[in-house]
Amino acid sequence: SQTIHQWPATLVQPVGSPLSLECTVEGTSNPNLYWYRQAAGRGLQLLFYSVGIGQISSEVPQNLSASRPQDRQFILSSKKLLLSDSGFYLCAWSTGGDSPLHFGNGTRLTVT
């Protein structure tokens, strides 16, 4: 069966520090991979998605970036965090548009 791992679970970082969140999927090949952000009490904002290694689509211009160095690995990064980057970051995978999204457990990021 397929599983998705996301870490860390919580993170507190100062403004201006770098960020690296990692997500890996097991049990499937060539998944579509996604990064979502959820501000407190708000909806799901799609940040990046990838349909293959090295292929990244950005949905919202910001100081974040994503990379997919391996088929089942998706990384969210920032060189310098802003206060507004605080939120709940969710990685997700699917086999395509008309199939369910499966979310990781999320990373709660607090930028201080």
Add this chain to the structure above:
Amino acid sequence: GENVEQHPSTLSVQEGDSAVIKCTYSDSASNYFPWYKQELGKRPQLIIDIRSNVGEKKDQRIAVTLNKTAKHFSLHITETQPEDSAVYFCAASRGFQKLVFGTGTRLLVSP
């Protein structure tokens, strides 16, 4: 692109009552409509989904209906229980396009 609107933003019901959450979508070619439940501090989890070749789907106390002509779909929860309290998200997609989510409905079930 696709746009999904969801209503209401908050819904309060008494235990045992029914709850209905409605979503409308803009792209008539959308053909996949999932619903997710997110408990506080947890990840969203798929609770039911429907494809455009079906008008209604049930799973125990949960049902989803789809009206392709009107481009809207609804989540129905019967005999609500306190553990149904959560935020519910609808979504829509077409073919291999990415899912577009609604803004969420906070359901509160009072004992």
